[in-house]
Amino acid sequence: MDGYHLDNRILETRSLLEKKGTPETFDGIGFCQAIRGLQSARHESFHPKFDRQMDLAIAGAIAVHPETPTIVVEGNYLLMDSDPWRTLADVYAATVFVSPTLEELKSRLQRRWIKHGFDPKSALQRATTNDLPNAELVIRESRKADLTLNQNYTEFGMRYAF
Incomplete structure (x- = not known):
């Protein structure tokens, strides 16, 4: 897309x-x-x-x-x-919705923007003012997927709940 x-x-x-x-x-x-x-x-x-x-x-x-x-x-x-x-x-x-927590998503987005040359503060700003509102829009206004992967993180790795 x-x-x-x-x-x-x-x-x-x-x-x-x-x-x-x-x-x-x-x-x-x-x-x-x-x-x-x-x-x-x-x-x-x-x-x-x-x-x-x-x-x-x-x-x-x-x-x-x-x-x-x-x-x-x-x-x-x-x-x-x-x-x-x-x-x-x-x-x-078939449809799949990957659903990390908003906190995890914020962390991922900040890391992504840092990789693209933003300093940590600007990266966090970009994530919280643009990307996270988009994520909230998607959560609020999307149809239910056939399968939702709720991602739960632990210090030992990622776990998926279906």
Whole structure:
């Protein structure tokens, strides 16, 4: 799904660059049309992918052959019960929701932003003002998945509860 991020120049003109990652910063309609199109594809199709290092989508970087037996789609808003995301509800064969605690998610997000060059304070700011509100939106407004992985962490590793 991240390949459908709108380009930073578009986000800048719409004053959305600081909110990158929120639903309105994606080409959600284009994404949903592309996923729906896979059901009846007769020819190989090409889809964008997101390059985090360059912070941009790369067009035509993922090839999908019409005889591919299983396609895994990943993204925050795929189970949202609002348009355009809800138009995919009947497309998925199975859905999985990975659900760490918000505290663990905050820690992961801060580490991610540090890896991308943010200092710890700025990384925490980015995580708490943009990413965590998105996570709360997803939790609040998504349909129930077929399988939810509630991640519980201990000092000895990760445990999953189904």
